Amino acid sequence: MTLRPADDFDAVVTGDRVDPDPAPPAQHRARPVTGRLTALDAWWGRVLSTPRRQRIWTWGGPLFVTLLAAALRLWHLGHPSTLVFDETYYVKDAWSLHNLGYEGSWPDNADPQFAAGRTSIFTPSPEFVAHPPLGKWLIGLGMAAFGPSNPAGWRISVAIVGILAVLLVTLLARHLLKSTLLGVLAGLFLALDGQAIVMSRVSLLDNFVMFFCLLGFGAVLLDRSWSARRLDDWVRRRDRAGRDLAWGPVLWNRPWLLVAGLMFGLATGVKWNGAFFLAIFAVYTVVVDMVARRRAGVEFWGTGTLFRQGPVTFLLMVPIAAAAYVASWTGWFVTRGGYYRQWIETQGGERWKGVLAWVPDVVQNWWHYQAGIYAFNVGLSTPHPYQANPLLWLVMQRPTSMYYLGTNQGQGGCTADRCGEAIAAIPNPLIWYAAVAACLYLVYRLLRHREWQIGLVLTGVAAGYLPWLTYLDRTVFQFYTIAFEPYLAIGLAAALGHVLGGRLDDETRRLSGIRVVGIVVIVAVLLTAFYYPLWTGTQEPFSFINLHYWLLSWK
Template structure:
């Protein structure tokens, strides 16, 4: 397990002994049917020592919550300071911020007149028109943007971007907790949170009201819920196997029960993941890939649990008793949540395509309620639009280039006049470039190769889980080579690349059983890496936040010709 930290040594000292392995001749899932300790031993075999924050030694319980909080606090400062700069809509804010305002006043998107940006930037959104607008992205991200404007007003950039900044900050806290859970180390949780807090790509997306930061958040929340469900499901399996084992001493269970193992009931964390994934799809349709990928990953974890527990029919039992409930717990829930996010459109009478079914009666589909038929037609039209989205754009970036940041997106660039505030030289620049911290991104790209080895060669489920998050967020884009794509789409799987880098840094730290010189050298390397990442983030910070700097300083930060 990566992360040779001091707390792992303390946790190993509280490890239970005995009863955790089957004897060579044992072929059933029953280990010692008359022993309550068998259940605890099986829980340890399935889950390990760490189950929740209460399982940490008392000296570490405070840090379990404090370390993620401190990294989120740092990230929040970086995201909220000067959040209102620049004082104008940038890049695709011109769509999503104005759509958010439309949601505030009508519950669906409405059209805007020509040159509406000038009025909106000046704090006058009243120029909005009464006619509905055709858009191709679902409502959730725009509702979240609208919430920020509801709190702080639609007449200022802070209100436009508040929801994005909050979402980005909370995602740092969430990632730190997930890293702690996944890697079993408070230290590595803090490392993961720190890396995301100071990464430029995440910072830019947290300070700009585009939809992708909200997609990333709901995907990450779903992954965290599934990690908790993994432990919950294995705990239920161990306890129900123990109950069946006690009954088997009197001959009550059938042979089929012994071969298949128990049903595990409703898995509420899995339902929570379904809700989060429904909100992810309700932000952008690319969330569908995460719904499918995470669902398969969850079932594979259950299959592994039944196999580890010694259930003879673990494949068929896992498919029937885990796979079908997993589908019912996630897919219908996600569909229901997604449909509910269109509530503003349903409640309207003049949303785009809202009355399409009434104008286009169908004998074949007449039994389907008109609002549902209208919504289905809307989605078919939007899907056709996405399929044909292939217009050239100066900042389009092939998916092949994302991991190395071949073509980051420029959200904003301005050349302030000499003598203007902040510009004391002849040529100045103010820019927002969605480039990440090079040390973090390039280090994470190399780390993925290491994780492939640990997953395929050592069967480390943690490496597999991280790779799955990257795969479902990244690989599907290669199916659409003709579509116009942008680097900022990569924000959806950024948390998993940071987890990959954190995993490798944990390997570098070593384990408590390593000699002192090995531990010191690992600690020095990781500390040096984090210090270098902090220095690089300070260096790039001006071009992430639209600070006014001399033009030659801006050029100094353009490390690749394709960044210009």
């Protein structure tokens, strides 16, 4: 079945008459035409009455939300001029990585010196790091471009990928939901959300994971259309030949699966939770292949998919993902000073024996390092004041405070008795809670109508969220949810498309839908304006800051 949310404002319009799409499925057909459009529909029809205007809207809408995202993320990016939260690790590691090819060591209390411009105080002694290097290489590019002593240079890379993610969400949602309006809504929600803004203004790794996984998601979306055409072509040829359809084709020609594997591999090269997306979307691809073959009249559960196409899908996605991950460690391989780089040669490490004795020492050293990273990550349970149990992520129980500086009257321009500068990764409350509620509704629609578009969006949410439920004892944070927040934004836009209704619906119902969507957008914009000082470290009276902590657990 095909998802048909409101294409309302994107239709081909002639004057006040709107031509609906042909022959929608029965359960999705609009209500009988009432004879009149709402004033807003009629006005928008006149606005889009020429192909040129339609093209302007098609590209102008995504461009607008992207520019809005850029303004919210780039304004005063260099403030604060100190390392905040885990920037103390990633920014300094990025700069030593840029200079040495691996992460060097920094002296104690290096943060104030680094922020003051003494950026070369690292030593070639290697440092154990808990995450792969790719995200830090990207941070280092920004520092190389703007200078390591420029705080905006520390953060420009995460800001750029955060801006591009808004554009990407807009385009993917438009393609998926067949509506420029809903695509722009999805991009707008991500552009306005506080957690997405903060994660694009603080130099952590998670924005890169989100971005590469979103690119992989887009590749999987494009693969669906590509593979469906190949399967249809095969079925037509088999039908003309009069042969049995039981086995189905083995589809090697699926370039978008290669792209998806590459993107998920790059995400894993930033943080290992990128591998969750690789595994879940690989399984998703096999499942939808099985469903597509069943609908085409070929074998469903047997060897046609599971034992023929399944391994091919694995070979298309996993090896290139593994190669991308290994390539992210190039600096470690081509230098000799990295952590465990000479574990066997100089640190007394034991070489592998037996059938693995032929493996080069450098590979054995690297594998030992990976084992150390795995042990550290799965065993991390150090208490932290802002840790958040994954079971409570969806209710936003404990957003992460990235930075706080308290001042008294007369300090730094403070005119109240007490002021503060805060960077709190609190999502826009309306967008977050509405998106979670929307996804629960989409689960119902998936079960009721089997809409594949909804299934794909929910798979993105599941890939970013469900695996963390197996690490309830690990120290984790609310901001990890940025990895699946784009799919929440798309899900909210899809649900609002159903609320909006169709342009041919009863006028009263249509007006109600427009009002609801309008109220959601307006309140979301107002909340972003209200919370923006707390997302950017702007000095405000403490009493004003306190108004933003709606739950005691947010403080």
